[in-house]
Amino acid sequence: MGTKPKSIDVLIIKKNKEAKIHKNIGRIFREHNIIEYKSPGDYLGVDDFYKVYGYACFYKANGEKENSIDAREITITFVTSVRPDNVLCHLQAERGCRIERQDGIYYVYGDWFPIQVIVTKELSKRENFWLRYLTDDICTPEEAIEIMNEYESHQQDKLYRSVMSVIVNANKEIFKEVSEMRDIVRILYKEELDEAYETARAETRVQERLQLLQEFVDDGIITMEQAAQRFGVAVTRLEELFAELKKEY
Numbered sequence: 001m002g003t004k005p006k007s008i009d010v011l012i013i014k015k016n017k018e019a020k021i022h023k024n025i026g027r028i029f030r031e032h033n034i035i036e037y038k039s040p041g042d043y044l045g046v047d048d049f050y051k052v053y054g055y056a057c058f059y060k061a062n063g064e065k066e067n068s069i070d071a072r073e074i075t076i077t078f079v080t081s082v083r084p085d086n087v088l089c090h091l092q093a094e095r096g097c098r099i100e101r102q103d104g105i106y107y108v109y110g111d112w113f114p115i116q117v118i119v120t121k122e123l124s125k126r127e128n129f130w131l132r133y134l135t136d137d138i139c140t141p142e143e144a145i146e147i148m149n150e151y152e153s154h155q156q157d158k159l160y161r162s163v164m165s166v167i168v169n170a171n172k173e174i175f176k177e178v179s180e181m182r183d184i185v186r187i188l189y190k191e192e193l194d195e196a197y198e199t200a201r202a203e204t205r206v207q208e209r210l211q212l213l214q215e216f217v218d219d220g221i222i223t224m225e226q227a228a229q230r231f232g233v234a235v236t237r238l239e240e241l242f243a244e245l246k247k248e249y
Contacts, residue, residue: 011037012032012033012034012035012059013029013035014032014033015032015033016031017030023127024102024103024105024124024127024128025118025128025131028077028114028115028116029075030072030073030074030075030114031070031074032060032073032074032075033075033077034055034056034059034075035076035077036076036079038078038079038080038081040081040136040137040170041136043080043082043084044078044084044117045084046086046087048078048087049078049087049090052078053076053113056074056076056113059074060074071112071113075115075116076113076116077115077116077117077118078115078116079118079131080117080118080120081119081120081121082119082121083106083117083119083122084117088106088117091108095110095111096110097110098110103123103124103127104118104119104120104121104122104123104124104128104132105117105119105123106118106119120132120135121135121137129150130163133147133167134163134166134167135167135170135171136170136171137171138167138171138175139174140174141174143174144174145178147164147167148178151164207245209231210242213227213238214242214245224238
């Protein structure tokens with residue numbers, strides 16, 4: 001069966017039994033909650049379902065003592081951007097489960113473990129705005145502006161800043177289109193690049209610093225003169241370094 005130690009690559013959230021979760025995506029949660037998050041470009045298949053189901057069984061069997069983890073306190077959540085029709089059909093046809101949909105959440109009834117499939121693109125904006133847009137598939141300026149409007153009232157909160165940073169970096173082109181209308185994205189993007197640049201400088205990664213400065217200049221965040229000053233060379237020398245960098249890639 002292999003020599004590597006057993007490991008689980010899903011998120012497991014442990015909840016206090018007395019805690020009440022009112023948010024729709026956590027209503028099925030019990031004491032032990034196993035979550036599989038599929039990236040936007042990935043698809044949830046039937047074998048993925050059984051892999052995570054197997055993780056749940058392994059997790060139950062891996063308690064500190066015999067039967068120390070109550071199987072009735074385990075739930076399984078799949079998060080995916082596209083509705084996995086083949087999985088839902090399989091659960092109904094092959095496992096005799098009943099599927100009930102509520103605002104992008106597909107509840108699976110009839111299995112030993114409570115199971116839900118969350119389709120982010122179908123989630124309610126009112127209930128799950130940020131999870132809905134945690135994707136690399138934002139296509140229109142209207143959506144980008146809507147996200148920026150929502151973010152404006154939360155931009156001092158580090159958690160919101162982290163989520164917004166992920167969304168912007170995953171959808172750079174569409175946010176660049178609207179950045180001239182609004183400074184908020186430019187500021188956020190500059191802060192991310194600033195942090196990355198300072199990290200590269202601290203670790204003396206010269207080429208990475210050049211790449212980041214090139215990105216600064218190309219995106220209009222700083223001028224060539226400001227970039228040269230940061231790097232400690234003349235503008236003409238920085239232009240030569242940028243040209244050499246382009247040849248390498």
